[in-house]
Amino acid sequence: GQQVMQIPQYQHVQEGEDFTTYCNSSTTLSNIQWYKQRPGGHPVFLIQLVKSGEVKKQKRLTFQFGEAKKNSSLHITATQTTDVGTYFCAGDQTGANNLFFGTGTRLTVIP
Amino acid sequence: NAGVTQTPKFRILKIGQSMTLQCTQDMNHNYMYWYRQDPGMGLKLIYYSVGAGITDKGEVPNGYNVSRSTTEDFPLRLELAAPSQTSVYFCASSYSWATSNQPQHFGDGTRLSIL
Numbered sequence: 692g693q694q695v696m697q698i699p700q701y702q703h704v705q706e707g708e709d710f711t712t713y714c715n716s717s718t719t720l721s722n723i724q725w726y727k728q729r730p731g732g733h734p735v736f737l738i739q740l741v742k743s744g745e746v747k748k749q750k751r752l753t754f755q756f757g758e759a760k761k762n763s764s765l766h767i768t769a770t771q772t773t774d775v776g777t778y779f780c781a782g783d784q785t786g787a788n789n790l791f792f793g794t795g796t797r798l799t800v801i802p
Numbered sequence: 803n804a805g806v807t808q809t810p811k812f813r814i815l816k817i818g819q820s821m822t823l824q825c826t827q828d829m830n831h832n833y834m835y836w837y838r839q840d841p842g843m844g845l846k847l848i849y850y851s852v853g854a855g856i857t858d859k860g861e862v863p864n865g866y867n868v869s870r871s872t873t874e875d876f877p878l879r880l881e882l883a884a885p886s887q888t889s890v891y892f893c894a895s896s897y898s899w900a901t902s903n904q905p906q907h908f909g910d911g912t913r914l915s916i917l
């Protein structure tokens with residue numbers, strides 16, 4: 692079955708350092724979504740990528756969809772304490788009805 | 803704006819008991835979903851619905867049942883609760899399937915413990 696893996700599982704950074712999480716799928720995805728979940732909270736939608744090689748930016752966050760549409764990345768420049776949380780990618784295979792969430796990357800920012 | 807509302811927020815069940823987790827949305831979304839999230843893990847899809855009267859199994863449906871009699875409500879039923887069902891349950895909704903560029907809106911979750 693389809694699997695969506697994320698690395699790393701945990702990341703601790705000093706405030707101001709950059710952070711990147713990688714998402715890899717065992718199958719080609721029709722699109723990929725990214726969500727952020729604060730500790731004790733619920734996932735909140737950040738962005739969706741649809742096109743091969745697509746790059747989107749939201750302030751300090753840069754999202755990229757791989758050329759083969761099997762991987763994606765989220766890069767945060769100059770992390771802040773407000774970036775703390777778990778970042779999930781979620782993708783679905785073309786023609787499938789399931790949205791598979793990645794295992795998540797838990798980000799800790801040390802002030 | 804209420805969005806997606808889940809009740810209860812917390813619940814403790816004994817093994818073998820049953821209960822219904824309630825989920826309602828006021829955004830007129832046609833798609834609704836139930837996920838479970840085990841500690842430190844990602845989200846696994848239990849069941850989903852593409853509209854009133856239509857439901858389908860997700861990745862981990864065993865031990866659960868759903869119904870969708872109205873657009874607004876999508877309750878999740880646990881029959882014969884087992885310790886393996888201890889988890890946080892999230893309900894979500896969206897206008898249409900993910901391929902149509904619509905995000906999923908999540909409720910605050912129900913924290914369920916089976917003892």
